[in-house]
Each structure stands twice: as C-alpha cells, then as structure tokens.
Amino acid sequence: xxxxxxxxxxxxxxxxxxxxxxxxxxxxxxxxxxxxxxxxxxxxxxxxxxxxxxxxxxxxxxxxxxxxxxxxxxxxxxxxxxxxxxxxxxxxxxxxxxxxxxxxxxxxxxxxxxxxxxxxxxxxxxxxxxxxxxxxxxxxxxxxxxxxxxxxxxxxxxxxxxxxxxxxxxxxxxxxxxxxxxxxxxxxxxxxxxxxxxxxxxxxxxxxxxxxxxxxxxxxxxxxxxxxxxxxxxxxxxxxxxxxxxxxx
Numbered sequence: 001x002x003x004x005x006x007x008x009x010x011x012x013x014x015x016x017x018x019x020x021x022x023x024x025x026x027x028x029x030x031x032x033x034x035x036x037x038x039x040x041x042x043x044x045x046x047x048x049x050x051x052x053x054x055x056x057x058x059x060x061x062x063x064x065x066x067x068x069x070x071x072x073x074x075x076x077x078x079x080x081x082x083x084x085x086x087x088x089x090x091x092x093x094x095x096x097x098x099x100x101x102x103x104x105x106x107x108x109x110x111x112x113x114x115x116x117x118x119x120x121x122x123x124x125x126x127x128x129x130x131x132x133x134x135x136x137x138x139x140x141x142x143x144x145x146x147x148x149x150x151x152x153x154x155x156x157x158x159x160x161x162x163x164x165x166x167x168x169x170x171x172x173x174x175x176x177x178x179x180x181x182x183x184x185x186x187x188x189x190x191x192x193x194x195x196x197x198x199x200x201x202x203x204x205x206x207x208x209x210x211x212x213x214x215x216x217x218x219x220x221x222x223x224x225x226x227x228x229x230x231x232x233x234x235x236x237x238x239x240x241x242x243x244x245x246x247x248x249x
Contacts, residue, residue: 024057029067032057032241034076037087037180038149039142044089044181048077056241075174088177092228095178099223102171106152106219107212109159109168110199115206121158122204125151129196136191144191149176151196175219182226192221 036042053064068085071077077085090098117125128151135144152172159165183190195218202210 024059024063026063026066026070029053029057029059029064030070030074033067033071034074036241037076038145038176040180040183042087044087046087048085048087050085053241075170076177087181089181090178095182095226095228096223098171098174098178099219102168102175103216103219105164105167105171106155107215109155109161109164110203110211110215111208112160112164113155113158114203114208114211116160117158117203121154122200125154125200125203128154129200132191132196136189141189144189145176148196175222179222179226182228184225184227187225190222190225192218195221 033042033048048068050061050064050068053067054061057064068077068079072079072085075088078088079085128147132144132147132151135141135147149172153169156165156168156172159168179190195214199211199214199218202208202214
C-alpha cells in the first residue's frame with residue numbers, strides 16, 4: 001500500500017508531469033536530492049523509494065540505484081539491504097561528534113592558512129562573505145546558504161595540507177546536512193552576523209589562533225541552533241523534486 005504522499009506523486013506522474021525534456025542521469029538526481037536536503041525541503045527519515053524516484057525523474061530503477069549509492073557515500077541517505085532508502089537522520093551523538101570533528105579539522109586548516117592566503121583566494125573569500133551578507137539582507141536564504149558553503153569549501157581547497165582539506169570537504173557536507181535537517185523550525189535563517197568577517201580578518205592578519213577560535217565560535221553557534229527532537233511529516237516528492245529550480249534550471 002502506498003503512503004499518501006506516494007499516491008499524490010503517482011497521480012501527478014500519470015498526469016504527465018516531468019522535470020524536463022533532456023536526458024536525466026544519476027548525477028542530476030544526486031544534485032536535486034542533495035539540494036532539497038540542504039535547502040530543508042526533505043526532512044530526516046523521508047522515504048525515497050526507487051520506483052517513485054524513477055517516476056518522478058522519468059528514469060529507470062538502475063539509474064535511481066546509482067544515484068542512491070552516491071547519496072549514501074555522501075552521507076545524505078541511509079541505504080540498508082532490502083529496505084527503502086531514507087534521508088539520513090543522524091543521532092544526537094553522531095551530530096555532536098560530527099561538529100567536534102569539523103571544529104578540529106577546520107580550525108587547523110584556518111590556522112595553517114592564516115597569513116598565507118594568496119591575493120586571489122583572499123579576494124574570493126571576501127566576495128563570498130559579501131554575497132552572503134547581501135543574500136541575508138534581501139531574505140534569500142537558499143542563496144545565503146550557497147555562499148556560506150562556498151566560503152568553507154574555498155578554505156578546504158586552499159588548505160596547505162591536502163588530507164585535511166579533503167577531510168574538511170566531507171565534514172562541510174555532513175554538518176550542512178545536519179543543520180538542514182535539524183535547524184529549529186521557527187528559525188528563518190542560520191545566519192550568524194559577524195562570524196565570517198571575523199574569520200576572514202584573522203586569516204588576513206596572519207593570526208592563526210584567532211582564526212581557529214573564529215571557526216570554533218562559528219560552529220558552536222550553528223550547533224546551538226539545532227533542534228534534535230523527532231519530526232514527522234508527509235512528503236510529496238514530485239512537488240519537491242519534480243519542480244525544483246524551475247524544473248531543471
């Protein structure tokens with residue numbers, strides 16, 4: 001028996017709704033599902049049946065399986081044998097451990113980068129800080145999140161220690177998903193005023209310990225915004241994924 005949201009999805013699919021005319025691949029599905037999670041449109045525990053996703057995107061189950069495997073490797077979904085994949089719902093303990101790991105890794109990356117930023121990287125970081133502030137000012141939370149993520153990914157890319165940089169890239173996604181899943185429902189934005197400018201100032205001034213403290217303060221502030229209580233909701237995958245970004249834009 002289909003859950004109510006599945007019936008709604010199937011009804012819309014039968015009516016001929018599709019996300020676009022061009023050929024859809026597993027990477028497209030990965031991008032759409034990941035974005036839907038990061039933009040807080042798919043809550044933790046949401047079921048992602050292969051059949052329904054195949055009908056939502058108009059692809060075969062083999063393409064869906066590839067996408068789900070990629071999403072599982074990115075810690076976006078949980079996949080277990082003979083069970084329907086679900087959007088990850090990290091435990092409180094895992095959430096705390098993830099934030100603790102990111103504080104250690106990103107703090108070290110920031111300390112290593114302090115005083116060693118090249119002009120191009122510094123300019124790109126400043127641009128992302130400015131764009132995040134502008135997006136927040138106009139109330140564009142999806143854009144604000146994207147600019148915030150871009151800033152942290154720039155730090156990972158610029159890391160003098162490539163292993164730490166790769167670890168940070170993974171942890172950025174994992175903590176971003178946790179924030180998206182567990183941000184307090186009443187909270188419109190996770191914007192922390194002054195955090196990113198303070199980090200950039202410390203990096204430019206060559207103050208390694210100040211940069212480390214700025215990272216720690218930022219992540220502690222984000223962690224304090226989480227609501228780890230259980231939430232229940234019925235999800236219409238076609239409405240969320242089928243029409244994401246204006247169908248495909």
